Amino acid sequence: MMRENEKIAEVFGKLVSIDSPSLKEREMADYLKKLFGEIGVELEEDQTGEATGSNAGNLFARLEGEAGSEPLLLGVHMDTVEPSRNKKAVFHPDGTVTSNGTTVLGADDLAGVTAIYEAVRYLKEKNIPHRTVEILITTGEELYCKGANAFDYSKVRSKEAYALDLSGKIGAAAYAAPxxxxxxxxxxxxxxxxxxxxxxxxxxxxxxxxxxxxxxxxxxxxxxxxxxxxxxxxxxxxxxxxxxxxxxxxxxxxxxxxxxxxxxxxxxxxxxxxxxxxxxxxxxxxxxIAYETDLGGKAAENYRKAVEKTGLEPEFEKTFGGSDNNVFAQHGIEGLVIATSMNQVHSCSEYCSIPEIRQVSEILVNLCTAEK
The missing domain is CATH 3.30.70.360 (Alpha-Beta Plaits)
Incomplete structure (x- = not known):
């Protein structure tokens, strides 16, 4: 079982409280290195700031898995759109989280960051055998994927990726983007x-x-x-x-x-x-650049099984929004953009759900423990 919702809310609330507008992600990058370091995951920061204009670099980590397992990449971004200064998460009794109405919430993409953290923490604390997991947390995604475009993909072994950056029902995934x-x-x-x-x-x-x-x-x-x-x-x-x-x-x-x-x-x-x-x-x-992921391929099939194992219904769709997955595809990595509990994004009415973030973490655990 994943941790109780209150613990997940605590992690998410702290992330929301950190200002991380596009190209000003320094404080967020430092905190994420500390947060993941506490569970034994070393996030390595690259030197792409000069190329992107950010005051921080992308963060990358690899958790070695079972011998012979096929690696997978979990992608998420640390920047948020404006207005985002002095964000504050407002928690409601039903598990919904909003901002105070004067800023965005930042669930895009801090809900995704939280879900990855919770999934990896669970795998490590429970000592569960898993596939090799690679994590990429980028800067400047909201500015047409600046961080992802500048990243050195020779570091990545994965040929299968899941970008946590989609609105909609949990279990949904975008397999094509423009x-x-x-x-x-x-x-x-x-x-x-x-x-x-x-x-x-x-x-x-x-x-x-x-x-x-x-x-x-x-x-x-x-x-x-x-x-x-x-x-x-x-x-x-x-x-x-x-x-x-x-x-x-x-x-x-x-x-x-x-x-x-x-x-x-x-x-x-x-x-x-x-x-x-x-x-x-x-x-x-x-x-x-546009891509379309084969729904008969490994990424879609593994995602379908992971969602069903969680008790949800997988749904596949096309999207007219871009994400870091567009860049992954250009580097030969077959991927999906998965729903991550972010709604009415890029507005001060943005909201998410702590129980949904927990469901996303469970889906990630299922992906990371899928048979090779």
């Missing part, structure tokens, strides 16, 4: 007085607006979305706007479709800028 591309289109025209000499100007906003009107947006198909989310330009109502910028993103479960749509966006913006005789600048960033 390519996510962000872009910025800047149009520079020519300023002129809008009342006296408008014909001498080149209206950058008009050129960009014509491009945006031609772009497919919203849900493009069942696997693809696109959005212009930021548009800014101009300096005054009586001035022909010299410059403006549009920013947006494209997501697709099909990488090739995402790249094709990105090319279309680029070409349309460029066409309209050239028609207006404006200067055009384009920036794009491929943040994460």
């Amino acid at each position: 390519t996510l591309i962000s872009f910025s289109a800047s149009v520079k025209g020519k300023a002129a007085h809008a009342g006296f000499y408008p014909e001498k100007g080149i209206n950058s906003i008009q050129a960009a607006a014509k491009a945006i009107a031609r772009l497919p947006q919203g849900r493009i198909d069942e696997n693809t979305t696109a959005n212009i989310g930021v548009f800014a330009g101009g300096t005054g109502t009586n001035i022909v706007p010299e410059a403006c910028t549009a920013k947006g993103e494209i997501r697709s479960l099909n990488h090739e479709i995402a790249m094709k749509l990105l090319k279309e966006y680029h070409e349309i913006f460029q066409e309209e800028a050239e028609k207006a005789r404006a200067v055009f600048e384009w920036e794009e960033k491929l943040n994460i």
Whole structure:
């Protein structure tokens, strides 16, 4: 049996009380090394801070298991989105935990950190034979997986991974996630007085607006979305706007479709800028790459058995959100993103459940003790 809910709540509450916004994870990294060290797990910190911009590195540990056992990787991140300063966990009688309403709770992803800690503590204290378990706790995940992208995967033996970073019913797992591309289109025209000499100007906003009107947006198909989310330009109502910028993103479960749509966006913006005789600048960033894990493979089959052994029903789904698992997939590691008791994430209404975190820990124990 796992520890009683009160002990799990104590661990979670302490983690929530530590400020760890993206790229400011120093205090959290130090505490996690101490916390895991107390149960005999040495978390090694890498030197990726310079590459990521964080004041801390990723944390990695390996618990050697039974001879001949196939290793598995448990992934989680230590950073939280803002507003996250001075977080405080508010515990309710039914086991639900919320923030005080002025910050996020940080269950994304501290519920996952707690679940991994509890599972590993249980295995070690009970001296239970297990598979080799690798743990990776990353920085900057909320900023398109900065820590995971900078990590040295030559350290990892696992070809099977479980990222604890999904909302929803416990037992659910995401087996596919999208390519996510962000872009910025800047149009520079020519300023002129809008009342006296408008014909001498080149209206950058008009050129960009014509491009945006031609772009497919919203849900493009069942696997693809696109959005212009930021548009800014101009300096005054009586001035022909010299410059403006549009920013947006494209997501697709099909990488090739995402790249094709990105090319279309680029070409349309460029066409309209050239028609207006404006200067055009384009920036794009491929943040994460789509993957789809085989539901007949080891990761899905082992997860299915682990959930059923806990008495729950496994459910598999696709997600339009990215995670460190996108990066794992690029390194040949077959993985799933599993539900971890985080709800209404990235908002001050975020909440989790201590009994659910306990269930997640039980699922992890079952994964770690699965037959090779």
